[in-house]
Amino acid sequence: MIELKRRLKESIFDLLKDSYPIERSMLEIGYTPQPKMGDLALTLPFLLAKKMKRSPKEIAGEIAPLLMSLEGVTKTEVAGAGYVNLFLNREIFFRRRLESADRTALAPEEEKIIIEHTNINPNKAAHIGHLRNAVLGDTLARCLRYKGERVEIQNYIDDTGVQVVDVVFGFMEIEKKSFEEIRKIEGKFDYYCWDLYTRVAPFLEEHPETHARKADILKKIEEGREIESEIAQHISRRILNAHLDTMRRIDIGYEVLPCESSILRLKFWEKAFALLKEKKGISMAGDGPNKGCWIMRLEEDAEKEKVIVRSDGTVTYVGKDIAYQLWKFGLLDKDFFYAPFRQDGEKTVWITTSKPSNGQPEFGMGSLVYNVIDTRQSYLQQVVVQGLRALHYFEQADRSIHFSYEMVALSPKSLKELGLDVSEEDREKSFLEVSGRKGLGVKADDLLDKLEDKALKEVEKRNPEFSSLQKKKIAHHIAVGALRYFMLKFSRNSVIVFDFEEALNFEGETGPYLQYTLVRINSIFRKLSGREGFETEDIAALTGKDFPDLSIMNDAERDDFWDLVLFAAQFDEEVMHSILSLEFSHLSKFTFNLCQKFNAYYHKYSILAEKEDALKNIRILTIHYVQKVLEKSFSLIGIPQPERM
Numbered sequence: 328m329i330e331l332k333r334r335l336k337e338s339i340f341d342l343l344k345d346s347y348p349i350e351r352s353m354l355e356i357g358y359t360p361q362p363k364m365g366d367l368a369l370t371l372p373f374l375l376a377k378k379m380k381r382s383p384k385e386i387a388g389e390i391a392p393l394l395m396s397l398e399g400v401t402k403t404e405v406a407g408a409g410y411v412n413l414f415l416n417r418e419i420f421f422r423r424r425l426e427s428a429d430r431t432a433l434a435p436e437e438e439k440i441i442i443e444h445t446n447i448n449p450n451k452a453a454h455i456g457h458l459r460n461a462v463l464g465d466t467l468a469r470c471l472r473y474k475g476e477r478v479e480i481q482n483y484i485d486d487t488g489v490q491v492v493d494v495v496f497g498f499m500e501i502e503k504k505s506f507e508e509i510r511k512i513e514g515k516f517d518y519y520c521w522d523l524y525t526r527v528a529p530f531l532e533e534h535p536e537t538h539a540r541k542a543d544i545l546k547k548i549e550e551g552r553e554i555e556s557e558i559a560q561h562i563s564r565r566i567l568n569a570h571l572d573t574m575r576r577i578d579i580g581y582e583v584l585p586c587e588s589s590i591l592r593l594k595f596w597e598k599a600f601a602l603l604k605e606k607k608g609i610s611m612a613g614d615g616p617n618k619g620c621w622i623m624r625l626e627e628d629a630e631k632e633k634v635i636v637r638s639d640g641t642v643t644y645v646g647k648d649i650a651y652q653l654w655k656f657g658l659l660d661k662d663f664f665y666a667p668f669r670q671d672g673e674k675t676v677w678i679t680t681s682k683p684s685n686g687q688p689e690f691g692m693g694s695l696v697y698n699v700i701d702t703r704q705s706y707l708q709q710v711v712v713q714g715l716r717a718l719h720y721f722e723q724a725d726r727s728i729h730f731s732y733e734m735v736a737l738s739p740k741s742l743k744e745l746g747l748d749v750s751e752e753d754r755e756k757s758f759l760e761v762s763g764r765k766g767l768g769v770k771a772d773d774l775l776d777k778l779e780d781k782a783l784k785e786v787e788k789r790n791p792e793f794s795s796l797q798k799k800k801i802a803h804h805i806a807v808g809a810l811r812y813f814m815l816k817f818s819r820n821s822v823i824v825f826d827f828e829e830a831l832n833f834e835g836e837t838g839p840y841l842q843y844t845l846v847r848i849n850s851i852f853r854k855l856s857g858r859e860g861f862e863t864e865d866i867a868a869l870t871g872k873d874f875p876d877l878s879i880m881n882d883a884e885r886d887d888f889w890d891l892v893l894f895a896a897q898f899d900e901e902v903m904h905s906i907l908s909l910e911f912s913h914l915s916k917f918t919f920n921l922c923q924k925f926n927a928y929y930h931k932y933s934i935l936a937e938k939e940d941a942l943k944n945i946r947i948l949t950i951h952y953v954q955k956v957l958e959k960s961f962s963l964i965g966i967p968q969p970e971r972m
Contacts, residue, residue: 328896329903330432331399331420332356332367335413338397339369343390348378356413362890365404365412369394372409383409417889418877424896425870425948428955432899435475441655441693442468443481444730445574445581446700448490449563451524452517453573453771455825456701456735462814462965463732464699465579466911469963470902479690482581483651484678486563486588488644490524492545495559497523499544500537501530506558517569518770520562542639549641551592551681560588571669571676573771577807578965580671583690584678589663590650592681596642598659599650599714608717609635626713633710645707649714656715656723657692665690696723699730702820730909732819737769744827745769745777769825778806781831782839790971797971804967805831808838811965815915836919838966844922845961846972848954851934855947858935866951875944884932888949891924895956902963911964918960925953 336354343349353374359365372387379386384405391403391411402414444464447457464480471478485491498504502523512519531537547555567584574580590596600621603609609623612632619638625631635646653659665688668678677688698708708729715724783802790798809830816836817823833839855861869875880888901917904910934950937943961968 329899330427331423331896333432335367335397335400339371339394342393342396343371347375347386347390349375359406359410359412362886362893364406365402366415366893367413368406369411369413372411376409387411417885417892418874420896421877421892421948421952422870422874424892425952428952431473431475431902433474433903435477437476438694439477439479439692440471440695440697441479441481441691442471442697442699443483443655444697444699445482445570445579446485447570448485448488449566449570450490450494451521451566452515453570455737455769455771455774457570458577458771458774458810459732459735459814459823460699460701461574461579462577462811463730463819463911464697465965466811466815466914466963467697467699467730467906467909469965470906470911470914473902473959473963474906479583479693480581481655481690482584484563484567484584484586485644486559486567486586487548487591488587489545491559491563492541492548493527494520494524494562495548495555496537496541496544497527497530498558498562499555500540501526506554506561509558509561515569515772517566520566521770546639546641549591551588568669571671573775575671576772576775576803577810578967580674581676582674583665583688584668584676585651585654585663585690586679587647589679589681590647590654591642593661593663595650595654595659595661596647598661599653600636600642600646602718603635603649603714606718608714623710623713623717625710626716645710645714648707648711652696652698652711652715652727653718653720654691655693655696656720656727658718658720658723662691695726695728697728697730699732702731702733705729705731728909730819733822735814735823735825737825740826745773774825775806775810777827778809778831779803781827782806782809785831785833786972793971801969801972804969805839805842805972808842808966810838812838812841812915815911815964816919818912819910833972839972841918841922841957841961841966842969843972844925845954845957845968846970847929848925848950848957849970851950852954854935861947866948869944869948873944875941875948877945879939879941880945887928887931888945891928891949892952894924895921895953898956898960914960915964918957918964921953921957921960925950925957 335356336351339354340349340351349371353371355370357368357370359368372383372390375381375386376383387405387409391405394400394403394411394413397413399416399419400413401416404412404414406412442464445457445461447453468478468480498509531541544555547553548559550556571581609621612618612620612622617632617634620634621636622632623635625633633645634643635649636642650659654661654663663679664681664683665677666680666684668676670676677690700708708731712724712727715721715727779799779802782805783798786793786798786801786805790801793801813825813830814823829835830837831839833843852861877885877888898917901914905914928949932946934943934946937946958968
């Protein structure tokens, strides 16, 4: 549809430019409210009326006949107060959509796009909230790559932050474990650290004299010295591997893992610090609660100040993030060293290091950067952008985009299903917020295990004849589809209350419903092949010289056919709408609506049982086109495509 509208706009401009004061930007083409009014609506007369001091309806009456010569348009009409509605040639439109079903009309606009997402503190297991971050970031990357953009996925690892410090403190001061004993811990290390992390805050509260020891551990880890630093690296790398395993379960991967330790050891911050002081973007507080700290005053409120460097000389998270953001845009005149961290399938995942290594890949140097971080980090993201502005990198500040989203909460019912204790007071609440420090939350792997277990029961009930391996594979696909669709179908700025029953429903607005629709379409083609020997090359013949005559359909079927095809053709527009708004609920809703329209069509018009060959061929081509669009949409949303369900 994007390609068609682009061509129509150029043709309309050429037709009218000599007679009307028209500009290309004025040529917006929308859709009519009802199919009987036409297929596309031109609002140009309203814009010309302002310039020409004439009635929009009068101008529309002049323009409409001129547009009858447009290729692919069979009729034009004046509607309402001055719209020009276009009726498309359905045969030409359908044939062209079939020919381009495997292509996109979208085109790249950037040199390179960097997306930073997931960013789980490597101190404990990933939880359900981290899944929303990763799914949003991964879907953005898939859509941008579909558009043709060069995309680099980064997963920032805060391996020297206070959360890792807490776990090191817990091992050394609470459990009194040696490094060797920590190494020997078996089983799910990220789960072990989850439980240990929840014990640290109460311990510090009960033993205030140990705060100095925690500060000492932080300093040693940041400076990369003594046993504390070795323990921190062991913990963070081991948990990082667990996080990557979790994300691979839902088909999410990364190109590079930039580490905070590398930023510190390679003195990225020192370079950024010197630049900020030189440009007077930060200043030292001479008095008040932040005395002795380097602070940045906020543009929107000069009375507010954010500490960038503490009085003891340690840099805050936001300070390191300013340096990291400068590197992403290639503005720091420094680079990391890189080493292979692990192999995910055929792809090498790289990690930054402070020591030279063989085979330096190229990362960073983005022209546009997305930071996928929840809304609670909005203030810190503003400080990072202000840091770029303070250094006079105004263009990069404008192209540093905070892709924000709200939290994922849990219903008391979901917690109970996972075997977690819920207090009497919490049972009365509609949802419970995740809190890693309090240990309240669902570990991502536990959630996925439960989804797969419940999906497996449904598969066993529906398909007892399948092999055990086949059932487990289908259950995994259903679980991933259920989770990813649930994470995307809500507006990103709305709180999600996760519910197993809602996510796994085969009949609601869910991933399994979408998957079942595509399975149904694939089943039709499988049966056509088995009963009639119908193969892929037969589709090519039908789209060419054997293209059926659409006029043989009765009026009701012709309208239903056209409604389905015209809607499916809007796929690329929905992809662009989702990218520009960062609302992938649009693409999710489009996919759901397309499935609904197909199922309504399928229940009204038989394919396998149709005796009239020409009519049957029209229906085959129609569902083939829907199949291609759904396959593309599933790929972008990240929903697996099971063969059977």
